Amino acid sequence: MKNGHGAVRQLRYLPAVGSAYGVEVLSFAALRSMDGDRRRIQPQRPDFHVFALVGSGTGSHEADFHGYRLEEGSAVWIRPGMVHRWSDIDACDGPLVLFRPGFLPGLTASEAGTPACWHLDRQRLSLALLAADHLDREHGASVRTPRLASPALLSHLLAALILRALPDTPVPAGATTSHDRRTAVFRAYRDAVEERFTDWHHVADYARHLGHDVRTLTRATRAATGTGAKTFLDQRILLEARRLLAHTDLPVSGCARRLGFRDVGNFTTFFRRQADMPPATWRAMYSSPGSLESASAAPGEGIPYESRPTPSR
Numbered sequence: 571m572k573n574g575h576g577a578v579r580q581l582r583y584l585p586a587v588g589s590a591y592g593v594e595v596l597s598f599a600a601l602r603s604m605d606g607d608r609r610r611i612q613p614q615r616p617d618f619h620v621f622a623l624v625g626s627g628t629g630s631h632e633a634d635f636h637g638y639r640l641e642e643g644s645a646v647w648i649r650p651g652m653v654h655r656w657s658d659i660d661a662c663d664g665p666l667v668l669f670r671p672g673f674l675p676g677l678t679a680s681e682a683g684t685p686a687c688w689h690l691d692r693q694r695l696s697l698a699l700l701a702a703d704h705l706d707r708e709h710g711a712s713v714r715t716p717r718l719a720s721p722a723l724l725s726h727l728l729a730a731l732i733l734r735a736l737p738d739t740p741v742p743a744g745a746t747t748s749h750d751r752r753t754a755v756f757r758a759y760r761d762a763v764e765e766r767f768t769d770w771h772h773v774a775d776y777a778r779h780l781g782h783d784v785r786t787l788t789r790a791t792r793a794a795t796g797t798g799a800k801t802f803l804d805q806r807i808l809l810e811a812r813r814l815l816a817h818t819d820l821p822v823s824g825c826a827r828r829l830g831f832r833d834v835g836n837f838t839t840f841f842r843r844q845a846d847m848p849p850a851t852w853r854a855m856y857s858s859p860g861s862l863e864s865a866s867a868a869p870g871e872g873i874p875y876e877s878r879p880t881p882s883r
Contacts, residue, residue: 578653578817579609583618583670588713592673593724595706596666598622598659610656613817618670620648621732623690625664625699630657633686635812635856643690645698645735652686653813665702667728673721674728688737701731755782755790759799767806768830773799808844811837815853822849 585594601610622645629640633654640646640662648654650671690698705727712719762776770776776799777784787799795802807829814825826837841849 578613578615581614581616581618583616583668585668589709591709591712591719591721591724593667593669593705593728594709595702596668598624598627598662598664598666601656601666602659610659613653613655615651615653615817616648617650618668619650619674620646620666620668621735622646622666623664623695623698623702623735624662625695627661627663629659629662631655631659631687632657634809635816636686638687640687641689643692643695644687645690646687647684648686653817654686665699665706667702667705667731669728673725674732675725684736690735694734698731698735701727701734705731752790752793755780755786756794759787759791760794760802763803763806767803767810768828771803771807771830773803776803804840804844808841811841811849812845812852812856815849816856822853825849 585591624640624642624644624646626642627640628642631638631640631646631654633646633648633652637657638644638646640659705724708720708724708727712724758780759776762779766776766779770779773784773787777787780787784799791797791799791802797805811825811829814820814828815822818825820828822838823834826834829837831837831840838848841847841852845852847855
């Protein structure tokens with residue numbers, strides 16, 4: 571995808587030789603070493619997860635139009651489809667875990683409401699770094715000695731790391747059964763939205779598809795994210811609209827068609843209502859000199875994570 575001032579590189583998961591287990595552990599230092607051209611500072615859109623912990627140092631990161639300051643204890647989670655860039659990680663140290671979608675099934679609904687970046691206190695950071703090191707060592711053993719390889723074990727270690735690092739989401743006492751049921755409903759709704767948001771713009775469509783009523787989806791979504799089902803759906807459509815306007819040369823009418831709007835007028839009305847400005851204004855603001863995300867991307871299809879060496883530990 572590209573617009574007049576830059577391009578978004580589509581990053582596909584390409585594991586290092588011998589590492590085809592759906593997950594692997596790098597580091598900020600390794601990323602800098604393999605990315606001598608500093609392409610990491612340009613917008614990129616991976617089709618895999620990147621989970622990072624800053625064990626020391628400071629820097630900055632941008633994801634889907636938000637800038638984040640990185641420091642000791644920062645946790646970063648880039649989900650598939652997010653547009654992000656490592657604005658400044660020259661002084662950061664810590665692990666980066668790459669994993670395929672579907673490698674970590676059964677996450678709690680906490681994941682959906684987790685921001686792209688948050689902060690861990692010193693004790694949690696220490697435990698999370700230990701979990702990341704354990705995952706790294708098991709992955710290295712799997713590469714060196716294939717008979718020891720266990721994707722299930724790697725998946726469990728990754729789950730332990732993520733759960734240790736997630737922000738707190740307390741469940742009210744005595745509400746465990748209800749919470750679990752709503753979590754399952756929300757997961758199903760979230761997955762359906764991700765699959766069909768360019769076709770279905772009404773919660774009722776998802777309710778019929780999933781066999782629930784609209785109120786059930788609304789309650790489950792509010793419990794998981796703090797917003798209702800309609801707001802969750804509208805925000806997903808809006809995010810993709812912003813991505814298309816910011817990172818492609820599609821005219822507004824083309825963005826409207828890509829997102830399933832019958833005419834550009836309906837799309838403009840939707841965007842104005844959600845973003846408090848028309849689509850053309852958003853595009854102009856984003857592309858203006860000095861805007862947070864207006865750095866130009868280098869041409870080509872190079873992938874910063876692609877040239878990593880085979881793990882040797």
